[in-house]
Amino acid sequence: MMNVVSPDTTLAERQRRFAAAIRDPEQATPADVSPRRMAIYRELFFNNILGVLEDAFLAVRARLSKIDWEATARRFFTEHSSTTPYFHRLPGEFAAWLERQPDLAPPYLAELARYEWSQLHLALSPAPALPEALAPNGDLLAGAPVLAPLFRLAPYRYPVHRMCEGESLQDEEPARLLLWRDSNEQVRTLALSPTSARLIELITASPHLSGRRLLLCLAGEMNHPEPERLVEQGWALLEQLREKGVLAGTQPATQGGA
Structure with missing residues (x-):
């Protein structure tokens, strides 16, 4: 039988514990959630993040073994506090997180991720307006x-x-x-x-x-x-x-x- 959460526990605290348990399998499962349900939540959330990262970082993924890639993605999922709720911006946070990791192996991994993110970011960003007085064939020395x-x-x-x-x-x-x-x-x-x-x-x-x-x-x-x-x-x-x-x-x- 499941334990009952103390009425003194605030909703925000319950949500914090629930989120922490989803991100880190080492965290204790909340008393009001069955271990089976928590295992499903953990798998679904992690696989969503993993899928986003694999689509964005094809070259990074190709340079790592399956075990090392998933271990790196798991560390990011567990340790990083995201500053955006948007999935399409998550690769940028992953690239920035990699650059903060000491003794990264292979050593070029963070730069490779930054490059792939730059490509994706440029592809997805709305283009600023060009100057109204733009002359596509204008004189490049006088103009x-x-x-x-x-x-x-x-x-x-x-x-x-x-x-x-x-x-x-x-x-x-x-x-x-x-x-x-x-x-x-x-x-x-x-x-x-x-x-x-x-x-x-x-x-x-x-x-x-x-x-x-x-x-x-x-x-x-x-x-x-x-x-x-x-x-x-x-x-x-x-x-x-x-x-x-x-x-x-x-x-x-x-x-x-x-």
């Missing part, structure tokens, strides 16, 4: 280059983009990766040189400067002996970025930004 509305530039120690393509890599290979969603709603990745990455950062920080001004700023940072030559080379780079969809076009440069 201010406009980046694709959804993008993310980040450093990685490992070649995670190649790992996701199935290459069996595990050594460090530092890269600056630009991820963006193109006009066909496809998330794409480009490994950038330090100069290209810095140019993207300058466009992000000063979105109303003309391409010419941005390239001259870059030349100044580099102490380039021939700034005009860098402008010429930079124009070719900007054109390549527009062809790939990284740049959506141009908008008028602000006064003093030309």
